[in-house]
Amino acid sequence: xxxxESIKSALDLARLQQQIRQRRARYRSSISVCGGTGCRAASCxxxxxxxxxxxxxxxxxxxxxxxxxxxxxxxxxxxxVVIRPNNIFYPKVKLxxxxxxxxxxxxxxxxxxxLLYRDPITQKSIPCEDDIPFYRQxxxxxxxxxxxxxxxxxxxxxxxGGYSAISKALFEMTPSEIIEEISAxxxxxxxxGGFATGRKxxxxxxxxxxxxxxxxxxxxxxPGAFMDRSLLEGNPHAVIEGMLLGAxxxxxxxxxxxxxxxxxxxxxxxxxxLQAAKEAGLLGDRIMGSNFSFTITPSRGGGAFVCxxxxxxxxxxxxxxxxxxxxxxxxxxxxxxxxxxxxxxxETWANVPIIIAKGAANYRRCGSEGNTGTKIFSLxxxxxxxxxxxxxxxxxxxDIIFKIGAGIPNGKKFKAVQTGGPSGGCLPxxxxxxxxxxxxxxxxxxxxxxxxxxxxxxxxxxxxxxKYFVEFLYNESCGKCTPCREGLxxxxxxxxxxxxxxxxxxxxxxxxxIAGWLEASSLCALGGSAAYPFISTIKYFRHEYEAHIxxxxxxxxxxxxxxxxxIAPKECNGCGACMKVCxxxxxxxAKKQPHGIEAQACTKCGACIEVCKPKAIIxx
Amino acid sequence: MxxxxxxxxxxxxxxxxxxxxxxxxxxxxxxxAALERVxxxxxxxxxxxxxxxxxxxxxxxxxxxxHNVKVCMGTACHVKGAPLILNxxxxxxxxxxxxxxxxxxFTVQSVGCIGACAIGxxxxxxxxxxxxxxVIKANKLLTRIDKNEKKS
Numbered sequence: 001x002x003x004x005e006s007i008k009s010a011l012d013l014a015r016l017q018q019q020i021r022q023r024r025a026r027y028r029s030s031i032s033v034c035g036g037t038g039c040r041a042a043s044c045x046x047x048x049x050x051x052x053x054x055x056x057x058x059x060x061x062x063x064x065x066x067x068x069x070x071x072x073x074x075x076x077x078x079x080x081v082v083i084r085p086n087n088i089f090y091p092k093v094k095l096x097x098x099x100x101x102x103x104x105x106x107x108x109x110x111x112x113x114x115l116l117y118r119d120p121i122t123q124k125s126i127p128c129e130d131d132i133p134f135y136r137q138x139x140x141x142x143x144x145x146x147x148x149x150x151x152x153x154x155x156x157x158x159x160x161g162g163y164s165a166i167s168k169a170l171f172e173m174t175p176s177e178i179i180e181e182i183s184a185x186x187x188x189x190x191x192x193g194g195f196a197t198g199r200k201x202x203x204x205x206x207x208x209x210x211x212x213x214x215x216x217x218x219x220x221x222x223p224g225a226f227m228d229r230s231l232l233e234g235n236p237h238a239v240i241e242g243m244l245l246g247a248x249x250x251x252x253x254x255x256x257x258x259x260x261x262x263x264x265x266x267x268x269x270x271x272x273x274l275q276a277a278k279e280a281g282l283l284g285d286r287i288m289g290s291n292f293s294f295t296i297t298p299s300r301g302g303g304a305f306v307c308x309x310x311x312x313x314x315x316x317x318x319x320x321x322x323x324x325x326x327x328x329x330x331x332x333x334x335x336x337x338x339x340x341x342x343x344x345x346x347e348t349w350a351n352v353p354i355i356i357a358k359g360a361a362n363y364r365r366c367g368s369e370g371n372t373g374t375k376i377f378s379l380x381x382x383x384x385x386x387x388x389x390x391x392x393x394x395x396x397x398x399d400i401i402f403k404i405g406a407g408i409p410n411g412k413k414f415k416a417v418q419t420g421g422p423s424g425g426c427l428p429x430x431x432x433x434x435x436x437x438x439x440x441x442x443x444x445x446x447x448x449x450x451x452x453x454x455x456x457x458x459x460x461x462x463x464x465x466x467k468y469f470v471e472f473l474y475n476e477s478c479g480k481c482t483p484c485r486e487g488l489x490x491x492x493x494x495x496x497x498x499x500x501x502x503x504x505x506x507x508x509x510x511x512x513x514i515a516g517w518l519e520a521s522s523l524c525a526l527g528g529s530a531a532y533p534f535i536s537t538i539k540y541f542r543h544e545y546e547a548h549i550x551x552x553x554x555x556x557x558x559x560x561x562x563x564x565x566x567i568a569p570k571e572c573n574g575c576g577a578c579m580k581v582c583x584x585x586x587x588x589x590a591k592k593q594p595h596g597i598e599a600q601a602c603t604k605c606g607a608c609i610e611v612c613k614p615k616a617i618i619x620x
Numbered sequence: 621m622x623x624x625x626x627x628x629x630x631x632x633x634x635x636x637x638x639x640x641x642x643x644x645x646x647x648x649x650x651x652x653a654a655l656e657r658v659x660x661x662x663x664x665x666x667x668x669x670x671x672x673x674x675x676x677x678x679x680x681x682x683x684x685x686x687h688n689v690k691v692c693m694g695t696a697c698h699v700k701g702a703p704l705i706l707n708x709x710x711x712x713x714x715x716x717x718x719x720x721x722x723x724x725x726f727t728v729q730s731v732g733c734i735g736a737c738a739i740g741x742x743x744x745x746x747x748x749x750x751x752x753x754x755v756i757k758a759n760k761l762l763t764r765i766d767k768n769e770k771k772s
Binding site: 037038040041042075076078220221222223224225226229260261262263264299300301302303304305316317318319320321322378380381382386387388418421452454456460465468469472475476478581583584603605606607610611 | 632633634635636637638641662664668671672675676677678679693694695696698699700701704707708711712731732733734735736737738739740742747748749750751754755756759
């Protein structure tokens with residue numbers, strides 16, 4: 001272990017980096033165990049312990065580096081273990097295979113064929129991480145270190161060149177030059193709005209108020225999105241370095257990171273990282289021996305969706321009732337404690353060190369004009385490869401879903417992709433060739449949002465999805481402004497009616513009218529965009545609404561009021577499995593004889609479908 | 621215990637939400653006496669403390685059960701059948717969303733998104749995340765916890 005002493009100059013940092021790298025040279029290989037939340041749910045820490053024991057037994061501890069890293073992104077394949085330098089990738093690792101993996105892959109550098117990842121389409125085993133289609137099509141810049149470094153060890157981050165951007169900024173650049181560089185990179189806020197980061201900073205810097213604040217928004221309330229969580233869990237120092245650069249550029253001495261209470265691991269890693277940075281002289285007074293001082297305080301939010309809105313977040317941070325306020329005056333002029341404040345989200349901050357270290361021109365090479373760099377998406381829902389993917393801006397939805405995501409599982413048909421969280425919309429198959437960037441998604445009736453990308457197949461009911469989002473927003477609406485509070489109440493009642501077969505065709509018109517009010521007169525962006533989920537589904541999937549209203553039919557078999565469960569007597573072998581699991585004892589019939597379902601007792605929970613081997617249960 | 625929590629944070633309104641979270645973490649809920657003590661400590665009106673506390677769904681004013689079951693209702697979990705799981709868990713325990721069973725063993729709450737979308741549907745029991753849930757798996761999970769309890 002290298003003791004990190006306080007860094008007092010650019011030379012100190014360079015020396016430390018050199019020293020760490022030399023120390024690491026003794027390792028002939030390294031084993032990286034994914035320690036993201038997904039893999040932890042799959043007991044990856046037990047795998048780590050087993051590897052550690054095995055290494056000790058074989059006296060390999062001094063030559064093999066065992067690292068528990070942040071999220072590798074391919075969460076559904078957890079627990080994931082990667083053996084470097086050959087990057088042999090093992091998904092769904094089992095305890096009993098650990099000794100084999102050490103013997104063969106670590107000691108001999110050879111892959112074990114039957115344990116490798118198997119491509120769901122070609123059925124071929126793929127040994128190397130980089131050759132797996134899920135990773136091959138990605139461009140990992142922000143996530144580059146996530147699968148390599150230990151988030152709780154500052155030396156890992158420094159060894160990969162970490163904190164050299166702030167060193168460069170402090171000793172070679174003026175604050176204005178940093179803002180110019182960020183502006184030239186055309187970086188846009190990754191939290192959803194897509195506001196130009198450089199412009200935001202310049203506005204704040206211009207303010208004459210000597211006290212300025214910096215906030216990192218880690219609220220990530222969008223259901224279906226978890227990239228900020230993975231960044232904070234996997235590479236917290238990148239976020240801290242980004243904030244240091246921002247603080248130096250705008251002239252702030254105090255910053256806050258607002259993280260959701262629901263992300264305990266992110267908070268833990270962040271707190272460890274902040275402490276380590278402080279001890280290394282990278283946070284606090286006179287950072288790296290310069291005249292620049294900056295502190296960061298972590299703050300745990302209460303996990304409300306509205307707290308992702310800048311003015312509500314600031315209210316929450318100040319300990320006030322977290323309602324948004326009108327933005328006649330921008331937060332860059334009057335924000336936290338009425339002082340000028342720059343607020344960016346986690347992913348935006350993580351982009352900053354890369355731009356400063358490698359230059360804006362290099363950054364702009366990726367993506368398209370006005371939409372530069374990469375974007376991280378959480379690719380989830382009805383898709384083969386689920387997880388976090390980082391892609392260059394401007395890639396098409398089709399490439400993400402079918403090349404990286406490997407399409408829809410179980411031979412089902414693609415129906416829609418939802419982007420932008422509750423403020424976004426659902427796009428149908430006809431829009432699959434749309435480039436994924438701020439402008440194109442907005443034009444198609446959705447939005448980039450913070451990066452949730454939820455894929456839906458033929459078994460998803462679009463009216464139900466619209467109802468789901470409106471219900472979410474209805475629950476999360478802070479209730480301050482009438483359009484959002486009342487508009488969502490009415491819209492939810494209408495959508496509930498439609499899913500229960502009580503809708504009228506005029507309801508669709510009424511919904512469109514409500515959408516107009518919401519957009520025109522809501523106080524904050526959450527209300528302003530609250531209509532997107534139902535407007536986009538009415539636009540692209542009107543026939544589903546009409547089927548619910550006119551025929552009382554839910555084609556996807558989701559809306560419980562419109563479906564019944566029955567058993568096809570010819571298929572049923574009378575095994576009784578369904579009878580055992582039915583919580584309401586609605587299934588009747590003698591052993592080895594076809595069973596039946598008593599409609600009145602059935603709660604439509606779906607447990608019987610899960611267990612029915614001959615697939616005799618019909619949901620229609 | 622509350623005094624320990626106060627000592628972790630600066631005596632400012634900014635600390636309010638974190639203090640409330642810690643008290644709930646230690647005591648399971650926010651009692652009236654605890655809220656009064658927080659108001660006094662931070663020099664805030666009790667009404668203000670209550671208004672902030674009641675805004676966040678995670679903060680509770682009634683004691684919760686021994687095991688906290690959170691059913692994730694995020695979008696990814698939703699399209700993969702989370703509503704069915706929530707309904708079956710609730711009907712098994714014979715309670716409504718957010719309620720605690722009479723024997724104080726279980727509290728069930730639907731939550732926005734726990735950010736484990738890739739392994740959805742997700743059920744979290746006492747902070748432990750269980751992925752790829754089905755109606756049956758969720759029921760088995762509860763039965764197992766119940767049985768373990770009876771053993772010990």
